[in-house]
Amino acid sequence: MASITLSINNKEQAFDIDPNTPLLWVLRDHLKLVGTKFGCGIAQCGACTVHFNGNAVRSCQLPISSAAGSKITTIEGLSENGDHPVQKAWLEHDVPQCGYCQAGQIMTATALLNRNPNPTDSEIENAMNGNICRCGTYTRIKAAIKTASNSQEV
Numbered sequence: 792m793a794s795i796t797l798s799i800n801n802k803e804q805a806f807d808i809d810p811n812t813p814l815l816w817v818l819r820d821h822l823k824l825v826g827t828k829f830g831c832g833i834a835q836c837g838a839c840t841v842h843f844n845g846n847a848v849r850s851c852q853l854p855i856s857s858a859a860g861s862k863i864t865t866i867e868g869l870s871e872n873g874d875h876p877v878q879k880a881w882l883e884h885d886v887p888q889c890g891y892c893q894a895g896q897i898m899t900a901t902a903l904l905n906r907n908p909n910p911t912d913s914e915i916e917n918a919m920n921g922n923i924c925r926c927g928t929y930t931r932i933k934a935a936i937k938t939a940s941n942s943q944e945v
């Protein structure tokens with residue numbers, strides 16, 4: 792056990808916890824931030840994607856000890872009312888089907904647009920490549936990213 796302090800959605804929180812615990816379990820089980828999903832558990836699907844100092848990472852494979860002192864943002868922290876430009880574009884394009892993968896998709900898309908506000912088709916494909924959608928919403932995801940990139944709000 793160790794005492795580890797994390798900054799999650801701009802709030803500092805201390806945990807007495809095994810330092811090897813994956814960040815995903817802390818988010819879901821300790822903080823009830825269940826928007827971040829468990830899919831594969833082995834960094835292959837992207838359902839558990841969060842922002843780690845602004846970069847998209849797989850929280851299922853990130854030990855909490857590595858997150859100490861870093862800024863973590865989950866889908867719950869992306870906007871106050873679900874009105875981030877990427878979330879609005881997702882609604883406009885009616886992207887989700889079952890919805891399970893979508894928080895991870897949005898977090899990856901947001902990280903992409905933060906570092907590259909006008910990505911090309913291939914840059915979008917490369918960035919989103921590791922986020923799997925079993926419902927096959929890829930075409931709408933791409934369209935929504937283009938809409939968000941053109942919104943001039945990102």
Ligand code: FES
Nearest residue numbers: 830831832837851
């Ligand atoms: S649950 Fe983390 S990548 Fe699949």
Ligand code: FES
Nearest residue numbers: 889890924925926
């Ligand atoms: S919307 Fe169902 S897995 Fe992506």
